[in-house]
Structure formats: structure tokens, C-alpha cells
Amino acid sequence: MGIFKKLGWYFKQESRRYLWGVIFLVLVAVVQIVPPKVIGTLVDLIDTHQLTPQKLIMWLGILLSAAILQYLFRYGWRTRIWGGAAKLERTLRSRLFWHFMKMDTTFFQKHRTGDLMAHATNDLTAIQQVAGAGILTFADSIITGGTTIIAMVIFVDWRLTLMALIPMPLLAVASRQLGAHLHTAFGQSQAAFSRLNDKTQESVSGIKVLKTFGQEEADVADFNEIVTKTIAINKRVNMIDGLFDPAISLIIGLTYIVTIIYGGTLVMHHSISIGQLISFISYIAALVWPMFAIGRLFNVLERGNASYDRVDQLLKETSTIIEAPNAIQTPATGDINYAVQKFTYPGDKQPTLMNVAFTLPQGKTLGIVGKVGSGKTTLIKLLLREYDQYQGVIQIDGHDIRDYSLDALLDSIGYVPQDNFLFSTDVRDNIRFADFDRSQAAVEDAAIASAVHDDILTFAQGYETVVGERGVSLSGGQKQRIAIARAMMTDPEILILDDSLSAVDAKTEETILMNLKTMRADQTTIITANRLSSVMHADEIIVMDDGQIIERGTHEALLAEDGWYAEMWLKQQLSQALGGA
């Protein structure tokens, strides 16, 4: 029941809707008493030869109006209550979405996409069940159950009612127990489904390896084994699922048996008429659902409660990135002064950055190189304020970047991330992601600058070609170049390319770098790369290793130094010349 209280805010907000819903439910329950009563009465009138045309017409008239009223009232509560549930789901989904939008990197590292999706789908479904099926069964059990029992007592006999009700609680117990077992079994079934899904995913992704090693048949055998296990698990689901109807039949059957024996005795003793017995039997049928629903109610509420707590927990998490109270609103431009003594990722023991310091004068280009995991991307992440908790300070134009408003800071930065994520919309909207009002000409300029314009023209629908998960598959290089165009589009004061030229061939890379040089003569650029040719023209290059700067200088100076950079340069030049990758 606690969940009803937790959702109190919603029921309060939608009080009119729910009030009407419950009123309609009450009306349905009351009208539902009529048909059994009419049947019983007519039977008795026939049985006692007291039926007259007038009486027949009257009772049939009552039945007819009951039919129509029932239809209207049912429509009434269904739209109110189911609609309320749908609306709650929407409200919560909106909240979650907006919450996601505001959360920081730490949050998204803690919760994986799949988990967040599960919260936004499965958990919301469970919660909306409370506002729909939960409210319905709660009200229905009390109202319909109550009215029917009252009708049984008034129109038939209180002793028979009492006797017949004895097996009824078993319905609630059965539905609760079976429901809980089904839930568990269903969970296992879902897990089995996931395993099948993962297996298929892996085989399709690794198809080349499987072919290379001639493992097709063995892989099929492995799949079939998983399928066999899945069948065994689903057998349990089918078994439990198949027990629901028999359980109802048996318990209701018990009630009928009580009615036959005790009701029959009452008829024999002239305490009730046959017509009343017939009405009574119909009333039993009307009780099945409310009683069964009580058991279901517990399961709905339990699951809804657990889901609500999970979602609530999620919503209570706060971003560690907080805007300063009197944040600077003017766009961040100027020299970058980076002086981080130490940064450790939340939850890590080893620091990822140690004593990283450099000054990047406005309009200059900085290159950052080093092997995978040396801290290049982390360095960038701090600049983007994905993490604020580090020792040291990063300044732009003499102000701590944490003193700028997020708008002022981030609007000045154009960022091309490593994974060059594109949205599933067309190429044009991907490029003008920051501002949908930009013209086609502006989009094309950016595409030309990032050397992807010609590629786009070869797509079937040109700039209208849809990319992303459901669209055409682009090569890694094309994605990277579109991501660069997207960042160029805002003409940012500071452009950051985070290993975003890795899939572009050497010639195109050179074109892009040349374009950047001419177009961004007075603006700051930071390039991280594995391939040294990406940074060779930078004003300063820093070489990272294990979170520290181990070499720094211009390309020429670093070559002369004969350290890591020089060694790498040599190796890459040869490989590039011969392999061309």
C-alpha cells in the first residue's frame, strides 16, 4: 500500500480523473447486480405462474437500461483510469529524460545505457501498472466485491452467502502465489532470451573468425544447446501459466459445490426460491474477478513499489558539476593555462593525471600524443568540465574554468570525440547539430572544410541521407569527418580533436589540417592523436606517458631529442608509406 502513498502527488494532481474513474466503477458495480436479479426474478415469476406481459416488459426494460448504462459506465472508467496510468508513465519518462540530460559523466559511467533504458521502460511500466491495474483492482475488489456480496445477502440469503464465501480467499492466495512464481520463472526466461541474443550477436560479429577456423557447425551446435536450455526454462513458464485457469476453476467449483448442497437445502426448506438460487450462482461468477484481483494487486503493488524506488533513487542522484553562483557569462576566450597536479577518476586508486601543466596562447595549436591509456583523453575531459574534482587549476583568460557558466565555457569549445557518435537523422542535421537554423550553404562549408562534402554527394540522398543505427553505414573515416564538420559548424574559439583523424587516410588528413590552419588562424586548436602526422604542425606538442608529460616541444625539437616521439615517428612513417593505412 506504501506505493499508493508514494504516488500520492500524482493522484492529487489527477484527483478529478480518478474521482470520476472511481464513481464510474461504483456505478458499474451497482448496475452489474441487475442482470442476475432480473434472471432470478423472471424465473420465479414463471415458476409461480405470476408472469404478466406488463411485468415481463418492465423487467426486460430494466435489463435493457442496465445493458446500456453498463456500456457507458465501463467506457467511462476505462478511459479515466487507463488514461491516468498512461499519463503517469509519460510524466515519469519526461522527468527521467530531463534528469539524464543534466547528469554528469560519473553518472553515465555508473549506469550503463542498457540499465538506464531498462529503468525508463520496464520500471515505468511497473509503476504505471500501479496507477492503472493497481487502482482498478483495489477499487474493484472493494466496490464490485462489496456490492455483489451485499446483493447476495439482500436478494438471496446471508447464511448461504457466508458459506459460499469461505473458499473465496483461496482465489486471492492462488493468484498471489502463482503470480509470484510466474514472475520468477519469467525472469529466468528473459535471462535465457538475453543469452540467446548475446550468443547470436557474438556469432554475427565474429562471423569471420568462425569462418576462418571452420567452426560453423560447432557454433550451430553451441547455439542449439542454448536453445534446448531455453526450452526447458520456458517449459516452467508455460507450466505455471497453465495453472492459473485450473486454479480458478477448482476454487470456484468448491463454491458451487457449497451452493449446490447448502443452497439446495435452503430451497428444500423454502428459505429461498429457485430463482434466488439462480441469481446467486450468477453473483458467484461476478465475484471471481474481484477476488482473483486481490492476489494480483499485491504483486502489482510490490513490483511497482520496487520500480518506483529504483527510479526515485536515480532521480535523486545529483551531478557533481555545479555552476558557480555568480558564474561568468561572457564566452571563454583567451590563453589556456592548464595546471593540474593530480586527477584520479572517482572510484580509482591510481591517479590518471600527474603534474600536467602547459600554457596554450590564444590562436595556437597544441598537439597531445602518447600511447593508449596515457591520459590524453582525460586531459581533454577536464577541460570540458566532465570532472571537476582535481588538484590544480585550469584557466581560460585568467579565470578558473569552474567559474564560467557551462554555456559560456562549452559554447566556446568545439569538441570532436573519439567515438564520433552520430544521431540517427540525416547528414545535414548531424552537421548543424548545434543550431538547426543554419543554412545548407553553411553546412556545406563545414563539410568542405572537413573534406567530407564529396563523400556526402555520393550518398543516395546527399545531405538528406539518414545515418546512424538505422541509416546507411558510413566508414569510420566518414563518421569522423562528419563529426569534425559538426564541431566546425559553431566556429568555436577552441577546437578539440580527440583522436578524430585516426580513420582518415594520410592525404585527407593533410587536407583537413591545412583547412584548419587557414580557417582558424586566430583560434585555438587542440589535437590529440596516435598518428604523429596529425600533430606535427602544432605550435607545441606534448608527449604523455602514464598520466605525465614526458617530452614536449615542436616537431623538429622532439625529433632531435631522439626519445619516444622520434622513435614513434620513424616507425609510423615506414608503416604508413608501405601500408598506406
Next chain:
Amino acid sequence: MAKQYQSEWTKKVPLKEQLHIMQRLFGYTKRYKGQFIGAIVAAAGLATINILLPRLLQVFMDRYLAHQRATIQILLGVAVLYGLGVMLKAITQFFQSFLFGMGAERAMEDVRRDLFQKLHQLGMRYFDQTPAGSIVSRVTNDTMTLIDYWNVFLSLLVGSFSIISAFIAMWLISPKIALATAAFLPVLLIVIWYYSSYSARVYRHMREKLSQLNTKLNESIEGITIIQQFRQEKRLTDEFEQVNAEYLKTREAMIRTNSLLLAPIVNLLYTLALVVVLSLFGVSALHSFVTAGLVYAFTTYVGNFFNPMTNMMDSLSSLQDGMVAGRRIFRILDQDEYAPAQDADAANEITEGRVEFKHVSFSYDGKNEILHDISFVVEPGQTVALVGHTGSGKSSIINVMMRFYEFYEGQILIDGHDIRSFQTAELRRKMGLVLQDAFMFYGDVASNIRLFNQAITDAQIRAAAEFVQAADFIEQLPGQYHARVIEGGAQFSSGQRQLISFARTLVTNPKILVLDEATANIDTETEAMIQNDLTRLRQGRTSIAIAHRLSTIRDAELILVLDQGRIVERGNHESLVAQKGRYYEMYQLQNGESVTETADSNH
């Protein structure tokens, strides 16, 4: 493309194709005839019991209660009979649901098995053209839809049984009133027809909106860095809110439709039928005798007549889903993009490992030729290095040689025999390919080296790992060779993955080694290990390598310089440098003299 995909659920499948798909889907149920027939028999039995139970009560009322003749024995006797009937009913209910459920489940899993099997018969071309996600979805999600699809037929069957048996029972009581009740059937059919065509549209619309909603949500989470960096939170939220509101609207429409046309209308018709039935009974009671039990039984049958309707109507929406899913499933099963076939009587064995390409030309799509007239010979134990820019045809040579793709011009000979005269299994056994991207499977380290080949012993795995110098880091892992490998082998560095994949190839001891050397930037120590491994791996084997490493190139007996699908220069390193052609140019291109000298002295 995207629009097509999204609206596939909304598109109508032509009737003729529907019948065809239905027929094929039903083909899958044949193997489980026993279970399905059992379920149908149970359903028929259930319908009969549902007729007999009210009949029992009718007799009880009319014979005994009405005439005050019900002794305690009779009361107990009726109760016992009724109790037995109920137990029988419970049993038939269980078997109807369970047998059908299992039949459907097994038939569905057969579809899955067929699909998976089929996938492994398809060639690489198919996988190039089809996104992995959509293939996976065919095998798992679409097949899942089939269960609901088959269930439609169960509910139709159960419904018809119930309706027919109720009608017969009513007819036995009063043909005239039974006919009057049956007069509601056309009305019901109209309601069903209207509901199914109307709700199908609403339902599909709702489904599409939901899929849009989840796509947007998923994408916004995955792209959150971009959204935040570009300060587009507000716009994305607005867009999301719009879809969210649209989805709510379609859901409300669905609720309205169901409230107007589903359970409430069936209930309305049922009560109207009661009015008709009771008025007819009433009228005849005005001048003749009608018993109480008769009225009771009849009104109960009216209930049986109408009850299954809601369920039937509700399940109809799965019919179209099943069609769409079936269509997509059969599109894979009918796919003829097969992996290249070998000769029927292929029986040659690879003993030497001599490879020869004779005037091989090749294209992926039959239009744009990628390889032109490629000829070369690699003698047993020799190495040929393929050098050239991206798109020059290096990978295509490997793809053709590995029989990933079929070629139609020229000949590839192994030990002097046509490559098609070897069984695929023989080729796979004797030719080892090391891919640039070392794919890791879920499982443990040992299973990643062994794959499914149980003939490989643990000792062999250890020996292979030691040989490629992977043993050191593997033995540091918790569980060592049984250390779990998570999705994609994410816990290993790319260098470590590369070493494991070397071990995977080495353990099969291939005669011919095909290498697609990784260019990935790996730390210096691993790089040195890889260099060393490559040299050792090639020893005593014929090797064909897409070379990125100087060591491979310098050791190669033959270097083929490729450009736009042609071999433009051939020879060993010294002769090619002396030739002062393209290789020399490439070699010189971005290194000054000094660099070349360093490279030489390095060697």
C-alpha cells in the same frame, strides 16, 4: 532506408503473400502435431464440459429442487458429480494451455535453429550488406512474435468451439431462441471486423511511436557527451517531449478504441442477447410451461457464446505482427547469398603449402572490378608481402584466397590443385588467418584459443600461448587460462588480444599463414613481442601478409606492390629499392635519407 524500416510494421502484407507465409509458418508446427492436436482435443473437451456442467444443474433444479425431491443423498450426489466435472475441467484447461504453449515454443525454437544454421551458410557478402543488429533481431525478437501469432489460432479455435457448443446446447433446449441468439453473430462479426481493422491501425501507430520514443531515449543516452558539449539538452528534451506526447496520444486512442469496441461492447451485446432470450422465454411462458433450470442453463450458454469474443478480438492484433515477422524471417531463410561452394567431389589435401594465383580478377558486386589479373607464386615456406594504399586490393586478395567471396576469373592453385578441389574443412584446417581486429568471444582464455575444437588439449593451448609469449600475461590473470573473457575481451589491451589471436591460429598448426597485420598503436614491449611472434609464426610456413611491419617486409621473398587492384611492382626489398620505382618512392616519400638510414641500421 530508415523510413522503410520503421514503417514495416505499418505496411500491409499482400493477401497472397500472407497465405504463403502462413502456410510456411504452419509447416513448422507439423513436427509437434501431437502437442497441438492434444491441445485441440483438450479445447474441444473443455467446450463440452462447459455445456454439461450447467446441464447438470438444470436437471438438478428441474427434476429435484422444483419438485421438492432433493434428499441429502441427491444433494451430495450432484455435488460429487459437479466436483468431478470441475476437476476434469481443470485438467483439460491445463493441458490445453500447456500443450499448445509447448508446441508453439518448440516450433518457434525450430525457426530459430533454422535461422542460425542458415546464417552460417551465408557468405561474407551478406554480412557486409546487412547490419548485425537487424540479423540478431530476426533470430530473437521476430521469432518471439511467432508465439503470439500461433496463439491467435488457439484463441480462435477455443472461441469457435465455445460458440458452436453453446449453440448446439441452446438448440437442444429451444431451436427458435437459439436462432434468435445466433442472430447476434453477424453483429459480432461486424464488430470484430471493424475493431480489427480499426485497432490494427491505431495499434501500429502506437507501436511505431513507442519504437521512436525508445530510439530517441537510447540515442540521447549514448550521445549524451555530444548533447551536453553542444549545449543541446533543451532542444533534445523538446524533441523527446514531442514524441512522448505523441505516444501518449496514440495510447489514449488505443484505450478509447478498446473501451468502445472491446470488452464493453461484447458485454453490451451479451446483455442485449439476454433481453431477447428472456423476452422469448417470457412470451412462451405466458401460455405454456417453462422450467427454471431451462432458463438458467440457457442464459449460461448465452454467456458461453459471448465470453470468448473479447479474447479473440484482442489476439487478432498479433496476426499482422506475425505476418511481418514471418516475412522478415523467410527473407533470411530464402537468402541465396551463399558462401562460395567447393567442388562436389573435392578431396585433395594440402601437403606442401604452395600457393599460386593465376590471372585472378575479382569484384564484390559483379560490376566494379577490384582485382585485375593478379598472378603470383609463393613457394612452400616463403613469405609474400602485400603492400599498397587503402583500397589497392590487399584485403581482397586475402578475402578471395580465404574463400570468403567467390571469384569468377582466373585460378587459385594450392599445391597445384584448384582451390575449389579442396573441401572447405581442409582449407580451414590448413590455412590460418590472423585478422587485424582480434575478436574475442565470451567465455574464458582457453576457450578463446581453442574455440570449439575439443581435440585441442590444454597442454597444446599452453604451448601455443608460450610460443607467442602470451603465457606471461595469461598466467598473471586470476584463473589463468580459465580467466573469464567478458564481452569483446574488453579487459585486455589490443596488444594482448592480438597475442591471444596469434595463439588461436598457431594452435591449429596451419600450413599456410594469412596475416592481416595490425597497424594499431601498441605499447613498445607488446609491439616488440608481436614483431618477434610474426617472425616465428612464419617460420616453416607459407605466408601471405598484408604487411605494415618492416620486419615482415624485409623477410619477404616476394613483395607485391598493389595499386588500384593491379600488381604494379614485384620483387624483394633490395631489388625493389634498386628498381627506384613506386616502392622506392613510397619508401622515400616521407622519410628523408636519414630516416631510411636509421631504418636500415635498425634492422
